[in-house]
Amino acid sequence: MNEQEKAGISTKALVFGILAIALSETVILGIVFGFIARKQAKAYGAANGGVIDGKAKVGNILGLLGIIFGFVAIIYWIIIGVGACSANALKDALNNALQQ
Numbered sequence: 771m772n773e774q775e776k777a778g779i780s781t782k783a784l785v786f787g788i789l790a791i792a793l794s795e796t797v798i799l800g801i802v803f804g805f806i807a808r809k810q811a812k813a814y815g816a817a818n819g820g821v822i823d824g825k826a827k828v829g830n831i832l833g834l835l836g837i838i839f840g841f842v843a844i845i846y847w848i849i850i851g852v853g854a855c856s857a858n859a860l861k862d863a864l865n866n867a868l869q870q
Contacts, residue, residue: 776817783810783829790836800840807833 786807794800811830815822822830 776814779810779814779817780823780826780829783807783814783833784825785829786810787829787832787836790833791839794836794839795843798840800836800843804833804836804840807836 784807786803790800790804790807793803807829811822811826811833814826
């Protein structure tokens with residue numbers, strides 16, 4: 771693999787890492803782009819004798835953060851959903867109790 775191809779892989783890792791962070795609020799895209807960024811960084815390392823340059827390393831780290839933020843967003847939305855359901859159930863129970 772020539773230097774230009776290696777640089778392309780390194781840049782892809784960085785771009786997908788940035789997308790993973792930027793889109794981690796959308797949950798699925800953050801996780802998907804995070805895994806792609808990490809895969810590209812590992813491909814760069816494999817093509818470069820195990821050495822990962824700065825762009826690929828940052829892409830790898832941002833990809834990992836995108837995955838973590840994506841899972842945190844999933845947990846957040848589950849908690850918000852359960853809280854909203856609980857609040858509505860409590861409100862309905864209080865309204866029923868007050869009407870009796």
